[in-house]
Amino acid sequence: MKYIVLMLMLMLFSLPSFAAIDTFKFDTDEKRELFRQLSEELRCPKCQNQNLSDSNSAIAKDLRVELYRMVVDGQNTTQIKDFMVERYGEFVLYRPSVNSLTYALWYGPFVLLIVGFIIVFSLSRNRKSAKKIVTNNAVQNASSSTQTDIHQQRLKELLDKKDD
């Protein structure tokens, strides 16, 4: 019974990305790693939201074979990516390259972040200066009230004088 449970639990660990690798043999670990990395980073053209290692579509299988051939051939990441982009367009890259078309994609979030900081900063500064104005007004009011006191007193003095 224990063994059956153990076996059933082990079945839960059959990850699809491992399945894709097992059918290919590599002579070095670097090549195996490159293949794994690229088959996860390249997008299947047919099935949209899957990478090459996830997808079971015919084109993904073909591209895995092609990818394997190129990796074993000793080609590097740039060469392989160029090969794919040349045929299937930028679409196949889950991590798009940085060029004039993708500047907004890469740097847009940072620009928005900076804009956000500027807005928050200027808002808080406005609030501070608004407070200052309020206190200034209060001081002025206070001083003007003392002035009226002086005037009143003066007026009273004058009135008193007239009585004499």
Add this chain to the structure above:
Amino acid sequence: MRRFLLFTPLILCFILGALFVKGLSLNPTDLPSAKIGKAFPSFNLPDLKDGTQKVNEKSLTGTVRLVNVWATWCPTCKQEHSFLNKLAKTEGVEIVGINYKDERSKAAQWLKRYGDPYTFNVYDEKGSLGLDLGVYGAPETYIVDVNGVIQYRHVGEVNAAVWLELKVKMQALGWSADKS
């Protein structure tokens, strides 16, 4: 002025909303070919009917034509086949076929049974030409101009509605029905 600034989040929301609504009406499977405006990839593959004869990209110059990627295992290809027959016969369109990852005998049988709209067929057994073209699913139909440059790609069935679009594009490239 300051009052107006308070509306910026609302305006941003509207702009984003408009973009999202636009996104809903786009077809996500519609992906532009990376090969538009580029010469048809060079190849040297056997003809489907006569295996001893080789064909290459030079056979794709001289006139504006359609290049249709098809296979007997592809159900949509069967769906569009009768329309391709009609195009070749009544509209006088020159269609070159690429028999993609198929078996020669099956393909020959198919053409015998359903009719043959193709001027000739490239027998791409391994799918090597398909790979160089960036084919990701049959059927795909390309417009190739006089100089053998790819001008347009349609993925999926060619039917009357699609043909209207293709026709306009082909005419813009100097194609006319009566010429051929």
